[in-house]
Amino acid sequence: MSTETASVTTSPRDRMRVRRVKTSVARERARRFVNAGMLGLTGLATLIALTPLVWIIVEVITRGAPALTLDFLTQTFKPTSLGGGGIWHSIVGTLILITIASAISIPIGILAAFYVVQHPNTTLGLAVRFGTDVLSGLPSIVVGLFVYTLLVAGRSYTAISGAVALAIMMAPIVLRTTEEMLKLVPRSMREASLGLGAPEWKTSFSIMLPAAITGVVTGLMLAIARVSGETAPLLFTAQGSNVLSTSLDHPIASLALTLYKYAVDPDKVRNSQAWAIALIILFIVFSLNIGARFIASRRAK
Amino acid sequence: MTEQKALNLTVTGAKSAPAPAGAPKMKTDGLSIYYGAFRAVAEVSMPVPDRKITAIIGPSGCGKSTLIRSLNRMNDLVSGSHIDGKVTLDGEDLYGPGVDVVDVRRRIGMVFQRPNPFPKSIYDNVAFGPRLYGRVPKAELDDIVERSLSRAALWDEVKDKLKQSGMALSGGQQQRLCIARAIAVEPEVILMDEPCSALDPVATIKIEELMQELKKDYAIVIVTHNMQQAARVSDFTAMMMMRPDRAGEMIELSDTQMIFTKPKDKRTEDYVSGRFG
Numbered sequence: 001m002s003t004e005t006a007s008v009t010t011s012p013r014d015r016m017r018v019r020r021v022k023t024s025v026a027r028e029r030a031r032r033f034v035n036a037g038m039l040g041l042t043g044l045a046t047l048i049a050l051t052p053l054v055w056i057i058v059e060v061i062t063r064g065a066p067a068l069t070l071d072f073l074t075q076t077f078k079p080t081s082l083g084g085g086g087i088w089h090s091i092v093g094t095l096i097l098i099t100i101a102s103a104i105s106i107p108i109g110i111l112a113a114f115y116v117v118q119h120p121n122t123t124l125g126l127a128v129r130f131g132t133d134v135l136s137g138l139p140s141i142v143v144g145l146f147v148y149t150l151l152v153a154g155r156s157y158t159a160i161s162g163a164v165a166l167a168i169m170m171a172p173i174v175l176r177t178t179e180e181m182l183k184l185v186p187r188s189m190r191e192a193s194l195g196l197g198a199p200e201w202k203t204s205f206s207i208m209l210p211a212a213i214t215g216v217v218t219g220l221m222l223a224i225a226r227v228s229g230e231t232a233p234l235l236f237t238a239q240g241s242n243v244l245s246t247s248l249d250h251p252i253a254s255l256a257l258t259l260y261k262y263a264v265d266p267d268k269v270r271n272s273q274a275w276a277i278a279l280i281i282l283f284i285v286f287s288l289n290i291g292a293r294f295i296a297s298r299r300a301k
Numbered sequence: 302m303t304e305q306k307a308l309n310l311t312v313t314g315a316k317s318a319p320a321p322a323g324a325p326k327m328k329t330d331g332l333s334i335y336y337g338a339f340r341a342v343a344e345v346s347m348p349v350p351d352r353k354i355t356a357i358i359g360p361s362g363c364g365k366s367t368l369i370r371s372l373n374r375m376n377d378l379v380s381g382s383h384i385d386g387k388v389t390l391d392g393e394d395l396y397g398p399g400v401d402v403v404d405v406r407r408r409i410g411m412v413f414q415r416p417n418p419f420p421k422s423i424y425d426n427v428a429f430g431p432r433l434y435g436r437v438p439k440a441e442l443d444d445i446v447e448r449s450l451s452r453a454a455l456w457d458e459v460k461d462k463l464k465q466s467g468m469a470l471s472g473g474q475q476q477r478l479c480i481a482r483a484i485a486v487e488p489e490v491i492l493m494d495e496p497c498s499a500l501d502p503v504a505t506i507k508i509e510e511l512m513q514e515l516k517k518d519y520a521i522v523i524v525t526h527n528m529q530q531a532a533r534v535s536d537f538t539a540m541m542m543m544r545p546d547r548a549g550e551m552i553e554l555s556d557t558q559m560i561f562t563k564p565k566d567k568r569t570e571d572y573v574s575g576r577f578g
Contacts (some may be wrong), residue, residue: 121380188417192479195375196430196486197407206429211420 064279067272077242089244093253101166109174132172144233159252162238177219181212218292225288231256326351326520331386343548354521356531359541364549365524373409410488414495416475418467426467430486453481473504493523540569
């Protein structure tokens, strides 16, 4: 039938059209098949990627929830023979570590970001950029080892050394996100301010930073979320502790360290407490991430 | 000028006395401007008379913006840019050693091509400059804001919403806000880099009327693509043109009347009559 059609038509243009119709039927079937196959594959890959996340959340909640009581949050360490106590000391320790780490890394990160944005092609600007890339890819245990050699070896484990280790992890994140946000501020803002005779520092802090502030805060929250579960850099710096301590020159507890200690404890009570701590850390990280997203979405409006 | 004294806002080292008769407020002397090795503007010598409007016209890419931005050293922000020759304000070399670039920009204000109000309230936009000089009493600051907005012909439109964001205004209002912001620090010269190119005709007319008011107190330099605008507003017109080596040069500078009726240079005549460019 198709040959008939072809023989009836005369002009090359018509022959071409017929050819197109004939091939397109077969091609379309194949195309649909491939399309469905690829769609299925991408969907499957997404599912596989999501599985561990969902699995982890379900596992942490089901195993952690039973041990998560008010006493667990408000008491400090007790032997398991006395009920095992709580993790108040670790919560306080984590808060102290993160506060000091933020106090060190946020000013450094933000100030360095201003330098990098304003002097992108200087030797120092390029070096800082390259350095932060390397630093943010550095395994956290290496950071811990470095701080250990610098501040701990030959002396004692201290809270401040743990905070320094966390600050080293945070600074590149703060720097990079602040840098990206400052770059988004229109150049005309900076020119308007400088054109009025505002000095560079005044321009940076009264015009550039406020214009970028929501993005910067989002970055800060993500940086805090990133280090709030860090264990490796604290192992041989803050070391962990069973007592409530607020002193900076003594070992200090942290949630992640206590989790690590309890997870490898032969005692079943400790193991379930470890799951409860995991649930708390998960909650903190989730809240910070969701908070960051919330701020970012408000800025978009 | 007496107002300025009452304001107590005079910049340290600023010479607010009018230039001696005959001497221009500003002057460039054999000014060449480079971006790296590339010479963008070649040997421009141009006076900027006080209380007059000087327009710079010429085809795209001839270095008009580069030239005007070098007058208050905004070009310093472009890395690799440097100049040869001289730019003087009241005879003082602006690129000389020991000259504070911040001070230069306080004495020579600038209005940009696109309105660029800060993401702050209308009040804070205008108050930003005066606040750079330290704490200003609230009553005095209110006064500065009102007078600057009035002089920028914007007061009546915004007096009831000074706390609103400057970004919420229309384009033309934003540009007048930027002018108010620039004059709030009582500069001696105002540079305008194509101030109307992003505005509609009605807003453009408003800005042009405003310029006529402002020239009673300031030396004004305006870069414009719009020859009618140059003809309408300016007292003097400078014609720039790109040389074969792509450096911009000033081929003619005289009374605006002369430039548009009896230009000396054939290229100026071709340009102003719309034959090219």
